[in-house]
Amino acid sequence: MRKLLQPFEDLLYLFFPHLCLACSHNAPPYGEDICTPCRATLPETNFHLSKENPFTDRFWGRVKIESGAALYLFAKSNRVQQLLHNLKYNGKKEIGITLGLRYGYMLKKTPHFASVDLIVPVPLHPKKERMRGYNQSEMFAIGLSESMKIPYHKDALQRVQHSDSQTKKSRMARLGNVETVFEIKKVKPLEGKHILLVDDVLTTGSTLEACANKLLELPGSKVSMATIAIAIH
Ligand SMILES: [Zn+2]
Known part of the structure; x- marks a missing residue:
């Protein structure tokens, strides 16, 4: 057809x-x-070229990560915000795959992400995913997986309770409530692996931190992170 x-x-x-x-x-x-x-001309961070950078600094003293980087700088009313808005709220899921493909080729060229074994997207609450029709972080993971030639595990993590309207809460409130929200659904394929945890945007980092802490409970696991954008305050 x-x-x-x-x-x-x-x-x-x-x-x-x-x-x-x-x-x-x-x-x-x-x-x-x-x-x-x-x-x-979209504002690329080039953070992936340095082992330590403003992305990894944001997790310093909070959770141990091997490497971390974001493709673009996010600022209110810039074109990156527009891209992410289209990805999340206007059904433009293909943009996540396109950007994942693009970033995967860039990450492959640096030594910092060379030992990653598999990619895990930050999950949405199932109810939210049903409403949206897809998980935008998973779209990014699909693109990365393709260009990095590394498998991705869609259902490795699961959100177990609804954390309502993350963006409207203060950081402290979120820190309090996000911690219990994630559970590991499939343990075996993750054990002893270097996991690349991916999300659409890094703001305070509390969601990524909660997911990484969960993954690091597994014996022998290591965690790196990648996002489409990082919000610089
Ligand atoms: Zn344009």
């Missing part, structure tokens, strides 16, 4: 090209979601 409709879709695109998911201004090349100028 898709093949059959392709010529019509091509024609449609010629007259009604969709707009870039970052700037909402230019039309991206056919089959892509981000326009060429955005692709070249």
Whole structure:
């Protein structure tokens, strides 16, 4: 069916090209979601090039991680915020896969992520995932898995209680309530592994910290982290 409709879709695109998911201004090349100028100028952190960087600093004294990095800098009303908004709330799940693919190629070029065995996305609450139709962190994990040639475990972690409206709570309140929220669903494949824990954006880090602490309870496990963006305050 898709093949059959392709010529019509091509024609449609010629007259009604969709707009870039970052700037909402230019039309991206056919089959892509981000326009060429955005692709070249979105604010990359390059944190993956250093073992210690502002990403890993955020977890210092909180949880032991091997390596950590984010692809882009997130700021209120910048194009990265627009990208993440489209990924989370406008059903544009393919953007997560695209960015995962892109970041995976970059991470593979540094020694810091070379010993990662498998990728685990931060889970959404099942109710939330049903409503959204997908977990945006899992989309990022799928892209990373493909370009890094490392498997990902979708259901390794599970959110066991609803932590309502994370963004509206203070950091202290969140620290108190996130701790009991994650459980390991499949223990065996994770034991003794170097796990790359992935999420869409790093803000306070309390969710990633809670997940990492859980994974580090497993014998012989190590944790690194990667996100699409990091919020710099
Ligand atoms: Zn653009």
